[in-house]
Amino acid sequence: MNSTEIELIHRTKKKFSVGNLNTFKRKGIKAILLCSTGTDHFPVKEALDMGFIVKNVLYGSENAVAPHGFRMLDELNDWVSSSDGLLEYPKQEAIIIGSEGRVGKRMLKICKGYGMKVYGHDIKKKFSTREKLTSKLVSAKFIFLCCDLNNSTKDYFSDEEFNLMENFPLIINVVGRLDLIPLKKISKYLNSGILGGYACDELTKGKLKHHLQCVFTNHVGWRTNSCIIRRTEAEARAFNNLLKIGVKP
Numbered sequence: 001m002n003s004t005e006i007e008l009i010h011r012t013k014k015k016f017s018v019g020n021l022n023t024f025k026r027k028g029i030k031a032i033l034l035c036s037t038g039t040d041h042f043p044v045k046e047a048l049d050m051g052f053i054v055k056n057v058l059y060g061s062e063n064a065v066a067p068h069g070f071r072m073l074d075e076l077n078d079w080v081s082s083s084d085g086l087l088e089y090p091k092q093e094a095i096i097i098g099s100e101g102r103v104g105k106r107m108l109k110i111c112k113g114y115g116m117k118v119y120g121h122d123i124k125k126k127f128s129t130r131e132k133l134t135s136k137l138v139s140a141k142f143i144f145l146c147c148d149l150n151n152s153t154k155d156y157f158s159d160e161e162f163n164l165m166e167n168f169p170l171i172i173n174v175v176g177r178l179d180l181i182p183l184k185k186i187s188k189y190l191n192s193g194i195l196g197g198y199a200c201d202e203l204t205k206g207k208l209k210h211h212l213q214c215v216f217t218n219h220v221g222w223r224t225n226s227c228i229i230r231r232t233e234a235e236a237r238a239f240n241n242l243l244k245i246g247v248k249p
Helices: 018-027 044-049 062-084 102-113 130-137 183-191 225-243
Strands: 006-009 031-034 053-056 093-097 117-121 142-145 170-173 197-200 214-216
Touching (some): 006 225, 018 044, 053 225, 062 170, 062 225, 093 130, 102 117, 102 142, 117 130, 183 197
Parallel strands (some): 093 117, 142 170, 170 197
8 A cells, every 4th residue: 555545534514425435435435543532423434434544543532532521620610610619529529422532431530539520421221221221310510422423412402311310410512523412402501590601612602602601622632732742743653654555564
């Protein structure tokens, strides 16, 4: 395989489609390297079915993304403290949605380190159930969204589940996928008083960005200098490994 047959894909605002894959085929692309924290922006199954080699470049992004999620919580806590008082983290109940993923596992460790009582919810339901999650929503103070956006996670909480929340929770959208909980729904439950606040590592052009109980950052969780260096090095290693495919020793 030569360098012109490999395509590096970074996360963009626009999702890749099967049409993009057809274009890659016409250009002679044989292998695709996905260079982002998640893979929900790219049709992985369809690419594999079309015969592409698809590799996800792992570069330890969770070590930047999860801490940024906690920094957003800190900022949100400071903002809402003027009216509700500063929240102390030890013994608070927290839910990690996507706790079996890399970001979720790192987030879980951070929360435990701050003394929180943590419930990790596995979105694939191998280690936890929706019924158990629903029971935890009643008393949870912090809800961290750490999962990819797909058909099973889009609009993740129903109205019935929001109405179970009795502890005015703060929701932290760590991975910055806005449609995990649509902003219209976030706005509805902020205004009704059910939610205590919302933070997300993705900007919005809507009115919610001016809400006094919201924090938005420009998808910067992974952009620490060390994380960028790790990604560049990981991309180079993965690229070089693909170049060796089909080459006789």
